[in-house]
Structure formats: C-alpha cells, structure tokens
Amino acid sequence: MRSFLIALQFLTIFPVKIKGEIKEKEFGKSLIFFPLIGTIIGIILFLTLFLVDFLPDLVRSTFILGVSILITGGIHLDGFADTFDGFYGFKTKEERLNILRDSKIGVIGTISLFFLLLFKFVMIVSTKKAVLWKTLIIMPTYGRWNLVLACYFSQYPREQGKAKYFIENSKLSYVISGKIFTLFLFLFLFQLNGIILFVLPLPFLFLFIYWSKKKIGGMTGDTLGAMNEISECLILLFSLLLNKN
Secondary structure, three states, X not given: XXXXXXXXXXXXXXXXXXXXXXXXXXXXXXXXXXXXXXXHHHHHHHHHHHHOOOOOHHXXXXXXXXXXXXXXXXXXXXXXXXXXXXXXXXXXXXXXXXXXXXXXXXXXXXXXXXXXHHHHHHHHHHOOHHHHHHHHHHXXXXXXXXXXXXXXXXXXXXXXXXXXXXXXXXXXXXXXXXXXXXXXXXXXXXXXXXXXXXXXXXXXXXXHHHHHHHHHOOOOHHHHHHHHHHHHHHHHHHHHHHOOO
8 A cells, every 4th residue: 555655646746645754665666556546547537538528629638638737747748848858969968967857948848848738639639539538548557557667677877866766676577567457458448459559659668768778878757757758649649540430
C-alpha cells in the first residue's frame, strides 16, 4: 500500500500523506504501480468524456485535455518542454543538463509544447467516441508503463535527483509485471488489435531512450516526462489509424 501511495503522490496531484521518510528502494518498488495509476487517470478521463458528452466535439475535447493536465499538474508537459529546449541545437552534455535543470522554458520548448497539445487535441477530436473512451483509458496506462521501461533501460546522468532513485532501483520484474497488466488491458479493450497497438509505438520509444543516452548519457526526470508524453501521442495516433473504419 505504501508503494502505491508513493506512485500516486509522484504521478498525480491527489493529496497523499506518507508517514516517515521515503527510502531510495521504496521509489523503485513504487514503479510496479505506475501502470495502475495510469489506469486510474484513464478512468477519470473516461468519466470526463461521459459527463461532457452532450457538448460539441471541440468543447468536449478541450475538457478532456484540460482534465488530463490538471490530474498530473502538468509535470510531464514541463519535462517535455525542457527536454526539447535542452536537446535542440549543438550543445555539450553539461549545457543540456543545465538547461534541463533550469525551471524556465525557452522558445523551442514553448513551440514544442504548443504542437504537442495541438496534436493531442486534434487526435481526441478526430477519434470516434466508440473508440475514444477505450483510448483514454489505455493512453495514460501505456505512458506510465513506459516510464518503468525507460527507468530499467537507462542510467541517471547526474549525481543527485529524485529520478535517480527510480532509475537505480528499477527491476526487470517491475517491467514485466507492468507489461502483463498493460497488455491485458489492451487485449480486453481492443482484442487482437490491442497487441498491434501495444507493439507499434515501442520502436519509437526505444529510439527516444537511445537518443537521450546520446544527448545526456541517460534519462532524467524531464526526459522521463517527455517519454510519457510521446507514448501518449503515439497511442492516440495509432489508435486512430487502426480504428478509422
């Protein structure tokens, strides 16, 4: 239960009280609950769709996107913007890491964030309601499982940082258990198409992990946030393409 609460505290804005100091290994153990937290977020998005279904498509999609940002406090969006600020252009590893640590957002980060939100909005508007409610559930689930995946296959490039505890204490068993849970949900909601939808984004996500290693020597909290956002965008895109008929 403690590991679940740590994951809930880290991934959402829900008020969670955890007694005592969180030990480093406990951060790693909480990774097993990341996909479940993603599913909880997805169910909230599904309920939002149900509650605002009477509104026009554009307004309905705005509400869904807004709730998805509100639940997480925009933590992953911040990481996405910082990542593209840092990775853009010809910089040294140290310069990129300094930019990632900077709380300010630059021009490239702002533009990248705009296109990310625009892409998500357009995908939500364009997806049929019969498919959209399923996609809204699996999208954050898949995104959070990919955080577990990235933690296991990466190194932390700094000496200190909260993401370090997740990365250094990740285990293959957390990846596998999360994969089983996530894949089952995909199969339950999309049947055999769920396997295709689960597999299609993976090459792009491993490419991003490799890209991050080349740029800064591993993954930070910001690049993990970017990983989540890219995962969600790919799920929205491939879900639309696979279910367009």
